[in-house]
Amino acid sequence: MKTDAISLSTVKKTFVAKHAKVEAVKGINLQIAQGQIVALLGPNGAGKTTTVDMILGLTQPSAGTVHVLGQSPRQAISSGQVSAVLQTGGLLRDLTVQETVKVIGTMHGRADRVREVMERTGLTKIAKRRVGKCSGGEQQRIKFALALLPDPDVLILDEPTAGMDVMARRDFWQTMRAEATGGRTIIFATHYLEEAQAFAERTVLMSLGRIVADGATEELRHLINGRSISATFCSEADAQQALGFDESIVLTEQQGLRYHFQCTDSDQFALALLQQYRGRDIEISSPSLEDAFIQLTKDAS
């Protein structure tokens, strides 16, 4: 059996702030096999960045162990087997793009890859520009280039598309797809559900320092059974009646006479809505990852 790319066992991280202890990560177990593409999904404060920092050896866990390809994080970094796109900052504004890539390339001992990486990430055109003059999207591309320099087996990206507009984001994932070949393990933290949905085969959902769900991205969507259904009623009374259709009906949202429900048998319910309860403008949808997410984080707290 191959060694896991990432293995965290009962990892905890506690920060000591001024007067209180903050438990950023409250004991998580996570095994990621080599070659997997995994999204680490969660809102701000879920502990994603802290988890990434521990995987990279930037922060020491307060308890538990972290292994990257069977080694300590520092060993994996030193051997160039793992690299990362860090979330905020990480670049010097007064260096040029070229200088930045060259300096970090040298620090990885891979100055030979500078030209190739710059071309692949589309930085050649802006090589002479100062980092401080680059747009947010361009700066993210520079950081992506830096992460590719050591030609890593495991690539970790912490909110890689933060600050990018829609176009830049699409371009980024296109480049990313090209890099995701050859058995490279990719783990990315994000709070964009669409990114997890579009790119990750497996999604790990984090909330308040815990893993609240972990599975195939597709399965996660099915974690919430049934469908969402919404309709506009003619009167309150009709709506109240509709709520009593069967036991699975749950009211999720209400705006005036517009009601949103959850139900298991949406076909029968829709029929009843039209025929018995005088409902109009009926919409039926399968739950998005976002719904699943809200549901699961609610359950966890």
Next chain:
Amino acid sequence: MMATYIQVEFARHFRDGYNLVFALLLPAAMYILFGNIPSYTESDLGAGNVKFYLMISMAAYGAAVSTVSIAGTVATETMQGWGRQIAITKMPPAVFVGSKMIVAATVAGVSAAIVFALGALTGATVNESWIWGVSYLIILIGAMVFACYGIGVGMAFKSESALGLATGLMVFFAFFGNVFMPLEGTMLDIARFTPMFGYVALARYPLLKDIPEGTEMAPDPMWMMATNLVLWAMIFAVFAVLATRRVKARQ
């Protein structure tokens, strides 16, 4: 690894110029002004003349300020997350700090060398030529003490303007450290406890060593100068470590 980093460091400091103007040109300009315009600067003093004395003062000030402004960039870079970026490469942190020190020492060395060259050209003299070399070395080595001060202030205040504050305070330290003009009485007594006093006094020692005790301009006892320098070096080092740790703990 180190060579490339140092090369890029120089490139960016030269491009940004601002810091370097203060570090390189200000001490030189001050030496020209205060060392050459007043008439008394040709007078003998210790093993040389007043010009030599002023040359050492300005060179020491320049070297210390250069060190502060370069070393302080470690702090602003950490704020920008550069330290984290470097931490995920092969390069050990010691090489990063080492490179900075080399750059700081080089700029400090150049700064002091400019003042010394101007001194040599405008008549700063000393009757034993080894004093040139030894004074220069003391200036250069002593200046490194202020690297920790620069890092500490940068980390404590977490902004680029903090660096301006750090170098600005150096002017105050210099006045109060007997660097720019000779202090007397109570002022001098207080000055003996300020950070630049021991440093500049040691740098002047080779020039003033033969002036008999009790006469004007006689050097302070060696233990006093050395204690001042060592104590401040320790204070700055602890300050830098504490400030850095505080920043790191928040990340």
